[in-house]
Structures are given as structure tokens and as C-alpha cells.
Amino acid sequence: MAVVESREWYLASYAPEGIPTSDHLKLRTVTLSLDSIPERHVVLETLFISVEPYLRSRVTGREDGLYSPQFNLNEVLSTFGVGRVIRSKDGDYVEGDIVVSPFTPFAEYGVVPSHLLTRKVDPNDGIPLPEYISLLGVPGFAAWVGIEVIADPKPGSNVFISAAAGAVGMYAGQLAKLRGCRVIGSTGSDEKVKLLKEEFGYDDAFNYHTETDFDAALSNYFPHGIDVYLDNVGGKMLESALNHVNKNAKIPLCGMISGYNKVWTEREGVRNLLNLIGKEVNMQGFMVFILASFWGFCKGDGEPPKARQDWF
Numbered sequence: 100m101a102v103v104e105s106r107e108w109y110l111a112s113y114a115p116e117g118i119p120t121s122d123h124l125k126l127r128t129v130t131l132s133l134d135s136i137p138e139r140h141v142v143l144e145t146l147f148i149s150v151e152p153y154l155r156s157r158v159t160g161r162e163d164g165l166y167s168p169q170f171n172l173n174e175v176l177s178t179f180g181v182g183r184v185i186r187s188k189d190g191d192y193v194e195g196d197i198v199v200s201p202f203t204p205f206a207e208y209g210v211v212p213s214h215l216l217t218r219k220v221d222p223n224d225g226i227p228l229p230e231y232i233s234l235l236g237v238p239g240f241a242a243w244v245g246i247e248v249i250a251d252p253k254p255g256s257n258v259f260i261s262a263a264a265g266a267v268g269m270y271a272g273q274l275a276k277l278r279g280c281r282v283i284g285s286t287g288s289d290e291k292v293k294l295l296k297e298e299f300g301y302d303d304a305f306n307y308h309t310e311t312d313f314d315a316a317l318s319n320y321f322p323h324g325i326d327v328y329l330d331n332v333g334g335k336m337l338e339s340a341l342n343h344v345n346k347n348a349k350i351p352l353c354g355m356i357s358g359y360n361k362v363w364t365e366r367e368g369v370r371n372l373l374n375l376i377g378k379e380v381n382m383q384g385f386m387v388f389i390l391a392s393f394w395g396f397c398k399g400d401g402e403p404p405k406a407r408q409d410w411f
């Protein structure tokens with residue numbers, strides 16, 4: 100009987116706060132039998148996985164915040180990824196197919212139900228495989244929803260993006276630039292500031308570890324106020340941005356990574372929400388997973404195929 104040995108990461112205990120360690124996530128080696136998989140399942144060899152911030156919320160042991168389902172104890176973690184089919188019990192897939200799945204195991208090999216494969220990759224489409232979980236995956240789609248759908252900025256709008264050099268921010272900044280906006284980003288190192296300005300097309304950027312008075316920094320970078328703030332970090336940065344919003348500003352809430360390692364009572368509060376009322380600001384949270392078009396987008400046949408090609 101054909102078998103493969105596979106190393107896999109599994110959840111050993113929940114981490115309600117702090118940085119998860121090897122007490123919470125552990126590696127083990129298992130033997131998978133390739134010939135005894137259930138009908139309508141495939142064995143995937145994992146090629147690429149996307150280690151995304153929302154995964155932090157799936158190992159806290161509590162349902163709140165992002166409301167992502169918790170992994171069970173002893174369960175192998177899974178995420179968006181690209182894999183190669185090495186065994187198939189589904190007529191739609193053959194050995195060698197390259198597929199994308201939001202449930203790709205954090206493992207060398209894993210058995211995945213075929214209904215959880217969102218698309219087959221055409222090897223002749225010329226798109227590098229990592230792009231299926233980056234530009235064409237969650238980060239690219241989140242950037243698109245935040246900028247194109249919720250913010251919908253006009254040319255000349257002043258756009259601020261936090262965690263700007265991250266997977267979402269690097270696309271969001273470029274989308275806003277394509278709309279003719281003035282785009283400023285915050286990030287955590289001088290090297291990333293350089294990257295934002297020289298590679299990702301941002302008009303300017305600052306390092307929030309060295310420019311620690313966020314209010315002063317935003318006064319400096321936004322003398323005419325902020326029309327759009329794509330929030331990826333929450334906390335103090337969100338609070339400061341609310342002091343600089345223009346009338347009818349849009350604030351797509353994409354993520355609040357500054358609080359992911361804290362229970363909610365320990366996170367920094369935002370004390371100036373009143374500004375939203377006076378300036379009639381629209382602040383809106385969103386999750387890409389709940390948008391039906393996301394799944395079509397993953398499959399390559401949904402909205403927005405034209406936009407997707409254009410970005411590329």
C-alpha cells in the first residue's frame with residue numbers, strides 16, 4: 100500500500116492572549132495511506148500556504164472579534180493555499196492537478212474533501228503560483244473591497260493606509276493610486292517606508308515606531324485631512340486618524356492587528372468616536388469570506404474578472 104510521511108502543524112492548546120508559542124502549535128509526523136482515502140477526497144501535496152493574521156483569531160478558544168470558527172484541539176491547522184493533487188477519488192481531479200483551497204493543511208500532505216477545492220490552476224496562464232493566495236487571494240480581494248467597494252475614492256482624495264507594507268496594504272495603496280488619490284502609509288520600519296515609496300507607489304510613508312506621536316504625524320502628512328482611512332491595525336492609530344477625518348470620510352475597517360494578541364478588555368480603546376457623528380463619517384467593517392463574489396473571484400469566474408486582469 101502506498102504511503103507518505105507528512106509533517107503537520109496541529110493545535111495543542113488555545114492561546115487566548117499573548118504570542119502563540121510551541122506550547123500551542125506543535126509539529127508531528129504522521130503516515131498517510133494514499134489508497135484508503137474516502138470518495139470525493141483528494142490527497143494534496145502542499146506547495147504554498149498563506150499565513151494570515153485572521154488565523155490568530157482561530158486559536159484563541161473564544162468566539163469574538165472576527166468570529167472565525169475555532170480550530171479544534173488536536174486539529175491540523177488549515178488556510179488558503181496552493182497544492183498538487185497526488186491521489187484523487189473524484190473524477191474531476193487527476194494526479195498532478197494544481198489546485199487552490201481555503202482549507203489547505205499546514206502539512207506536507209493532507210487529505211481534503213474535493214468540495215473544498217475552489218479552483219484548478221491552468222498551468223499555461225502564466226501566473227506565478229503564490230499570486231493565487233496573494234493578489235488573487237484574500238489580501239488582494241480585501242484590498243479591492245476596502246478601496247474599490249467601500250471607500251470608492253475620487254481622484255485627488257487623501258488616503259491613509261496602515262500596515263501599508265503588508266499583503267493587503269501593498270495592493271490597497273496601488274489601487275488607490277490607480278484612482279488618482281494621494282496615498283500615505285504607515286509601517287513598522289524604515290526599510291518598509293522605502294519599499295512603500297520606491298516599489299509600491301505610495302506618495303509618502305512613515306515609520307510608526309519612530310514617529311510615535313501619531314496625531315502630529317497625521318497633521319504633517321495630511322494638512323488637508325483624511326478622506327479615506329483603510330484601517331488594518333485599530334487601537335491608537337485608528338483613534339488618531341479619527342482626529343483628522345474630513346466631512347463624509349470613509350473608513351473601511353479591514354483589520355485591527357494591534358489587538359490580536361490581547362483579550363478585548365486589554366486592547367486600546369478609541370475615545371473619539373464622536374468625530375464620526377460631527378463629520379458624518381462612514382466607518383464599515385467587512386470580511387471577505389462573507390461576500391459571495393469572493394468565491395467566484397477565487398474560482399476565476401466571478402467578479403471582478405476584468406479588474407483582476409487589469410491589476411495583474
Ligand SMILES: NC(=O)c1ccc[n+]([C@@H]2O[C@H](COP(=O)([O-])OP(=O)(O)OC[C@H]3O[C@@H](n4cnc5c(N)ncnc54)[C@H](OP(=O)(O)O)[C@@H]3O)[C@@H](O)[C@H]2O)c1
Nearest residue numbers: 152241262265266267286287331353354355356357386387
Ligand atoms: N477583513 C478581511 O476580510 C481581511 C482580509 C485580510 C486581512 N485582513 C486584515 O488586514 C490586516 C493586514 O493583513 P495582511 O494580510 O496585510 O497582513 P500581513 O501581510 O501579515 O502584515 C501584517 C503587518 O501588520 C503589522 N503589524 C503587526 N503588529 C502590529 C501592531 N501591533 N501595530 C501595528 N501594525 C502591526 C506588521 O507590519 P509593520 O512592520 O508595518 O508593523 C505586519 O507585517 C490584518 O489586520 C488582517 O486581519 C482582513
